[in-house]
Amino acid sequence: MASTMKDIARLTGLGLATISKYMNGGTVRPKNKKLIEDAVKELRFIPNEFARSLKTSLSRTVGVVIPELGNQFITSIIITMEDMLRKHDYAVIVCDCRTDSKRESEAVSFLVHKRVDGLINMPTDQSGEHLKPALEAGIPIVLVDRMLKPMNGLVSAVVVDNVDAAEKATHYLMEAGHEDIGLILGNESIFTSQKRCEGYLNAYTEFNIPPRDELIRFSDYTMEGGYAAMKRLLALPKRPTAVFVTNFEMTLGAMIALNEAQLKVPDDISFIGFDKLDLFGAIFPNLTLVKQPQYAIGECVATQLLRLLADPHAERQHQIITLATQLHVGGSTRGIRKPS
Amino acid sequence: MASTMKDIARLTGLGLATISKYMNGGTVRPKNKKLIEDAVKELRFIPNEFARSLKTSLSRTVGVVIPELGNQFITSIIITMEDMLRKHDYAVIVCDCRTDSKRESEAVSFLVHKRVDGLINMPTDQSGEHLKPALEAGIPIVLVDRMLKPMNGLVSAVVVDNVDAAEKATHYLMEAGHEDIGLILGNESIFTSQKRCEGYLNAYTEFNIPPRDELIRFSDYTMEGGYAAMKRLLALPKRPTAVFVTNFEMTLGAMIALNEAQLKVPDDISFIGFDKLDLFGAIFPNLTLVKQPQYAIGECVATQLLRLLADPHAERQHQIITLATQLHVGGSTRGIRKPS
DNA sequence: TTGAAAGCGCTAACAC
DNA sequence: GTGTTAGCGCTTTCAA
Secondary structure, eight states: OOOOHHHHHHHHTOOHHHHHHHHTTOOOOHHHHHHHHHHHHHHTOOOOHHHHHHHHOOOOEEEEEESOSSOHHHHHHHHHHHHHHHHTTOEEEEEEOTTOHHHHHHHHHHHHHTTOSEEEEOOSOSSOGGGHHHHHTTOOEEEESOOOGGGBTTBEEEEEOHHHHHHHHHHHHHHTTOOOEEEEESOTTSHHHHHHHHHHHHHHHHTTOOOOGGGEEEOOSSHHHHHHHHHHHHHSSSOOSEEEEOSHHHHHHHHHHHHHTTOOTTTTOEEEEESOHHHHHHHSTTOEEEEOOHHHHHHHHHHHHHHHHHSOGGGOOOOEEEEOOEEEOOSSOOOOOOOO | OOOOHHHHHHHHTOOHHHHHHHHTTOOOOHHHHHHHHHHHHHHTOOOOHHHHHHHHOOOOEEEEEESOSSOHHHHHHHHHHHHHHHHTTOEEEEEEOTTOHHHHHHHHHHHHHTTOSEEEEOOSOSSOGGGHHHHHTTOOEEEESSOOGGGBTTBEEEEEOHHHHHHHHHHHHHHTTOOOEEEEESOTTSHHHHHHHHHHHHHHHHHTOOOOGGGEEEOOSSHHHHHHHHHHHHHSSSOOSEEEEOSHHHHHHHHHHHHHTTOOTTTTOEEEEESOHHHHHHHSTTOEEEEOOHHHHHHHHHHHHHHHHHSOGGGOOOOEEEEOOEEEOOSSOOOOOOOO
């Protein structure tokens, strides 16, 4: 049977309050401190979190609901977040909802029942309906990577400036003379796909060039998807002279398709990829990439949640934080002569 | 303020015990059942898990400690496990220890303090020392993918028959006449690398051919690692006629290296990869692969833990379960004429 | 089947 | 700084 604070009290002759205070970092006479520490060791005392939680109504646990675990952008964020939160003694319960709204709702409910102190969500559902139980329970929420309009003011969010990211990349290619730029996006219903598409179109508007619909391929943020989309682009009668791919997995798939087609980058086709500079550095060195600040995102999400957790419920200040991306210029694009 | 069972008692005029019984699936007079259900809805009652846990000493939470989250084999197992465990109302706390023994120890401690009911671990530390706190606390443990000899009898484990997997693949190549088979492994200190190396060498022994040391490349189970290892193999004065790569990420990296070197599979070189048949099916169709039963592993781990959780502490029956792999024969290998 | 009551192990208000 | 004490909201005897 595990020992309790009562046992420590008995062994040290001290009162429960003193021990509790010590356990929670309060000031205790040095003599007693030593006494308690010895007793803790002897009895192998581990504070009972259940009792503590019952008393404080705090689980020191946060829930994370994501669409897919097998995606490098998502896992990189989770790793950073988990690290930071654990340092603050929060456990992280991860729920993968497989990009399924129903599962997502269930996951949120589940976490509310588990009485998590906070919730982090990269939403699948567009309406935000799934978050209602958490909202009602007064659980602070931080959205990651995707904003939910109906939730404005009710939750915090950490997103990336996707419009700008895509605009910069497209702009860069257009300045080099490209007019037929293939764009490979995620699913059409996803926030980031829409924003990246918007940025791409902005650049076309800016250059006063009409975009070609068939160059815009909605895919699914997987390697297979990127591979297939690139093949389609290459099969076009009027093939693009440059391609911009908008996540890590699809970039990989697209590069493989290019490799297979024996097209040389940048001689045969210009290419801008996405994310994970270090990996591409090793395998496809010199790739021009849009780099999302993955580490900063995870850190920012954790910081935001920690802040909300520290605030009393009534005065929570929700914020939307937009992080900038960076266009890492490598050598995978080159200028083309404009048709004269 | 959240409502409690007391509120329900007041509203329905019933006793606490009746309500508790209903909540735990006991039999209650239909009239009262309706009464309670209505009250639950009206008060938006959510049982307080803290109080329940305090009373039962059960958290309905399991901890998972893994070396890296960004690895498809690991995430695929986690996804399956999490799914099954959540169906049984267990929350899953995932701790990534970045293949670092110290972090791994800390993670186990952390989870013990959080009073998880069970622990799942893909171990980084070879000694099993890190599991001691869990063992002492009487928390059942299931090891995944890697056995720890010193833990024999104290924990359950679900592993794959790695020796057989590697032997089968190597054997298959040798039967086709290959004698110079490149082998790309994970880190030398890792259980699975050792076993797969053993299987490879077994095949050489069987065919009575002396293995060439320089064909065996210990790497790190990453894409970059597979890519680099393959490049090294290709740079050898006497290049292998076939290559066997022993995880998903390295297979991907190795295939890219092959693509880049413009070597055609299987005409220029025979190739056997690892895992994730569906992905390779889409991008590198027809690849011959060793397929681990990823889904079955996750399922088996969850089942084992659930079984241990159901047993009273004293009578826990630990088992080591070894799952078979499958050699999926595609068209990425071909026979070679033996030098006559 | 139902109700009354004890108590899980901790925290925090209060008195000293 | 320390001790006493009253719960937090459940589950679970036990008696009815």
